[in-house]
Amino acid sequence: MQRDSIRKAFDQQAASYDEQWRRLGPLNQALHLLMGSVFSDLPADARFLCVGAGTGAELRFLAGQFPQWRFTVVEPSPAMLEVCHDHADKAGFAERCSFHEGYLESLADSADFHGASALLVSQFILERETRIGFFRDIARRLRPGGMLVSSDLSFDTKSPAYEKLLETWFRMMRGADDISPGELERIRTAYGRDVAVLPPAEVEKMIESGGFQPPTPFYQAGLIRGWYAARSPQGH
Template identity: 30%
Template sequence: MSHSAKQAPLDFVASFDDPAAVARYAEGPPRFVPGFEALHRMTGILLAEGTPPDAQVLVLGAGGGLELRALVEAQPRWTFVGVDPSREMLLQAERTLGPLMDRVTLIQGYIDDAPAGPFDAATCLLTLHFLDAVEREATVCAIHRRLRAAAPFVAAHGSFPQDERPRWLDRYEAYALASGVDREQARKARAAVEASLPALDPQQDADILLDGGFRDVALFYAAFTWRGWIARA
């Protein structure tokens, strides 16, 4: 759950540079994101549609390494380039991947620091919600430029009706509590999202993918405050 542009909210940025917080990172997403492991499995299935068996895949927001590990294990011939601005999160990714690192190149930086490609597929999971609409579209455009024609792109992040923001944030907190998160931690997480996360309506997010050059944009994942899309370059 890392950030990809310099405009990411500072409180979230700080948490990704805190070694103690990063060491606990793997505990967080499954407790806050319904179907977290299933999201990774679905992402692998969607990326494999029409992708060559020796595909090179761009993973933006790769820090922590959880989705990288799932994809590396699912596709033994794919290679990956993972990009993330947080050094601590990339170190955590190395620990998470262990011997699987032989098929992964990690780059500290933002999308503009990624190789030009062209890549056969790309992902951006639990990341774009840190960016405002302008930065989000710029990032999507930069991903699109790095993909082969018709290459699949999977994006998933916080996205929910903004005219009912308090109700959905209550549900976000309630899910965390039901998943075993400490009450105070869940409350603080909700407050941080409410104050700092520039989440958009799902239709706005889909439109950003279209405006960024993607086609065949389709929703494949919807779980409380989270949405995921598959699209083609």
Template identity: 30%
Template sequence: MTELKDTRRQAPPELAAAYAEIFAGLDRLGPGHEETTARMLALVHPFLPHPARIADMGCGTGADAVDLALTLPEAQVYAVDALPEMARACRDRARRAGIAPRVTVFVGDMCGDFLDRLGMDQLDLIWASSSVWAVGRGTALASWAPLLRPGGWLLFSDLVWLSAPDQRPRDIAAFWKDAYPDMVTPGQVVTEIAQAGLQPISQHLLSAEDWQAYYGPLPERLDRIRARAESPDSALARAASALASEIRIFDSGFGSYTSGFFIARKPLWDW
């Protein structure tokens, strides 16, 4: 098995707190939709044991964690997020849905070596929607593969290029080189999955509706955030400006990149 490089990228605490404030109360911290969650889960549902043990890595405000628990009514879901504000929102969402006993929320590094000590090993499914970028695929795959039981599943979404390097608009390529240098083509992601000792099963590109569910509520909120920011140089103003730039880049570059779900499985035995 090829050793994958550590690609962890840490945001300054004040910037992380700013993003938490911007996304407070929203369902999506990245492209996705509850129908997409249901469709992806349906592909592996028949292969999951009852009850299943699931981890939602980088759970955000808990939309997917709660959907997973509701779809699999006997499952135990572990939800992990580095930001206390997000973990609190996930707990509140689970409580409102009446499933708090089955959704255990932790504040911490979703690739931390403490996860197995909290019972997050021999997992049947690891779910990670739009959260891999925060640590990089190399770190995520190397950290999560050992937590899966033999035959366990990994479903994650990540940004991918749809165009060759010489066909990417220059401004879009420059933006993502700075914002997410780990971004590659779907084929390269599949190669990295195999290098991590997992079996690549399938890939599914997300639609414009998935992006609208993410970006749709943001522009109005960003305008309000910037209007009340203490100064243009504050962490809150900088976070809002970065997200506004991301939306502009997407509007001009749709078709050259998107986000995709990747489904992988841990082999039943080690050859």
């Protein structure tokens, strides 16, 4: 999908996004729990870059876990960002956040962040070089040794296991037992067209090419895989 279509798609989902994810909460809880450990070495007053924050699920977790951190929240969908901002207001940490509506390249290039997250974001970038550029844009904003946590849908889509797992995955996403073969095929096509579901080794190569040390996989649930990686010494 092109940027405009992605932004519009998330603008449309913004009001219902949290409700859709409520049932899938255990997936996020496990990811966030582990992510908290990855970032536990960062300074108590760290500056943190949250890329593609959506309605702010990971932001709320991190703001609660690390009460002195300051966040720069980057999100291209105005409607998603508004929901995210509302949550931060209600939870009382909005004054620790700077909200940036747009993409990363329009954010000042300051190499100032101790850590960054991009959860379920890079998968929407279909072109390999652009996706590497996305990671590079994060790396160049991190301090030396700064840590990234990234997660994406990732699997070897050519393996026989993918067919089986995809069906299980969609049953879970839909909260339904029966998915017709036609429906499964439509979903499979949409995943193949709109989301770059790539084998873990390929995503790892792209993160590394974007200026990070070899990523460590730390989370896998269904199709979602998570990695952490420190900025490489040369940065980008």
